[in-house]
Amino acid sequence: MQRMTKQRSAVSEALAGLEDFRSAQQLHELLREHGNSVGLATVYRTLQALAEDGDVDVLRTPDGEAVYRRCAQDGHHHHLVCRSCGRTVEIEGPGVEAWADQVGAAQEFTAIQHTVELTGICSDCRPVGR
Amino acid sequence: MQRMTKQRSAVSEALAGLEDFRSAQQLHELLREHGNSVGLATVYRTLQALAEDGDVDVLRTPDGEAVYRRCAQDGHHHHLVCRSCGRTVEIEGPGVEAWADQVGAAQEFTAIQHTVELTGICSDCRPVGR
DNA sequence: CCTCAGTTTGACAATCATTCTCATCTGAAA
DNA sequence: TTTCAGATGAGAATGATTGTCAAACTGAGG
Numbered sequence: 001m002q003r004m005t006k007q008r009s010a011v012s013e014a015l016a017g018l019e020d021f022r023s024a025q026q027l028h029e030l031l032r033e034h035g036n037s038v039g040l041a042t043v044y045r046t047l048q049a050l051a052e053d054g055d056v057d058v059l060r061t062p063d064g065e066a067v068y069r070r071c072a073q074d075g076h077h078h079h080l081v082c083r084s085c086g087r088t089v090e091i092e093g094p095g096v097e098a099w100a101d102q103v104g105a106a107q108e109f110t111a112i113q114h115t116v117e118l119t120g121i122c123s124d125c126r127p128v129g130r
Numbered sequence: 131m132q133r134m135t136k137q138r139s140a141v142s143e144a145l146a147g148l149e150d151f152r153s154a155q156q157l158h159e160l161l162r163e164h165g166n167s168v169g170l171a172t173v174y175r176t177l178q179a180l181a182e183d184g185d186v187d188v189l190r191t192p193d194g195e196a197v198y199r200r201c202a203q204d205g206h207h208h209h210l211v212c213r214s215c216g217r218t219v220e221i222e223g224p225g226v227e228a229w230a231d232q233v234g235a236a237q238e239f240t241a242i243q244h245t246v247e248l249t250g251i252c253s254d255c256r257p258v259g260r
Numbered sequence: 261c262c263t264c265a266g267t268t269t270g271a272c273a274a275t276c277a278t279t280c281t282c283a284t285c286t287g288a289a290a
Numbered sequence: 291t292t293t294c295a296g297a298t299g300a301g302a303a304t305g306a307t308t309g310t311c312a313a314a315c316t317g318a319g320g
Contacts, residue, residue, distance in 0.1 A: 060190045060194060064190060064194045064195075064196065065194075066194065080233065080234060080237055080239055082239065089237050089239075091233050091237070095225060095229055096226060096229060096246075099225055099226060100248055103210065103221050103248065104210060104248060104250045107210055107219050107221070107250075107252070108252065108253040109210060109212065109219075109248075109250030109251060109252050109253070110250055110251050111250050111251045112248060112249070112250040113248070113249050113250065114246070114247070114248045114249075115245065115246070115247045115248075115249075116226075116244070116245070116246050117244070117245045118230055118233065118234060118239075118242060118243070118244045118245075119242070119243050119244075119245075120234045120237075120239030120240055120241050120242040120243065121239060121240050121241045122237070122238065122239050123238040123239070
């Protein structure tokens with residue numbers, strides 16, 4: 001059974017106060033700074049549990065680090081990340097959702113989940129003069 | 131300047147003979163089995179170089195391992211993977227490609243790249259009786 | 261074919277995120 | 291308050307990936 005411990009709520013609260021993705025290590029550091037000393041292993045365990053319950057989204061940075069963010073209350077969406085400066089824009093994919101379910105059904109797959117991430121070069125990073 | 135060495139061509143050849151994604155470790159093992167003894171570090175370096183040149187695609191497995199595949203000559207496509215047994219189906223996303231470019235352009239991003247992966251439970255793994 | 265400089269290689273050490281271990285602690289039900 | 295299964299944390303362990311550096315190799319010239 002899941003218990004409500006101070007460290008578990010501390011992690012949840014930290015996530016609640018953030019808009020974007022953070023790594024387990026960053027969250028751990030953040031908690032320490034705020035006086036909430038929580039073990040690194042516990043941060044990992046808690047994030048894992050939250051991810052399983054669908055309370056947080058997980059994705060991988062290009063270098064393989066896992067980053068977490070509380071599930072957007074404002075609905076499911078995806079990201080467009082600048083490969084140069086890391087600027088992130090949240091986007092919605094009305095068509096993509098439907099497409100994913102449709103494709104899955106056509107292959108006789110159920111419980112379809114999808115990962116869609118876009119990367120590009122943002123206007124600020126585009127070489128000047130063009 | 132890039133030189134052509136036997137290990138470099140060995141890696142390329144190994145990739146040429148494969149359809150799906152393999153990790154650096156798997157490729158390393160594969161090469162050893164075929165008598166092409168190549169250092170693990172070299173496999174990593176070569177794959178990195180190939181990825182930079184856009185000759186291979188890289189993506190991350192859910193547990194963070196990097197997997198590589200030669201760039202599909204047969205056109206860009208995505209995967210639908212069974213979360214239970216790992217069975218993989220290749221799928222095409224006519225609409226998704228267009229959607230990605232469109233969304234990117236709307237945000238003033240250029241050189242858009244996208245990652246789209248679907249997971250689900252395949253018919254073989256679905257609980258019987260329903 | 262022979263030489264030479266700059267590359268590349270490979271064995272092994274070093275990183276680094278994440279997971280495991282296990283003794284100790286704690287929430288919450290009775 | 292008692293009780294104990296679930297939870298914690300310090301540190302070890304794991305495993306992929308990268309760094310190190312002397313030795314081997316490639317390719318251009320001669």
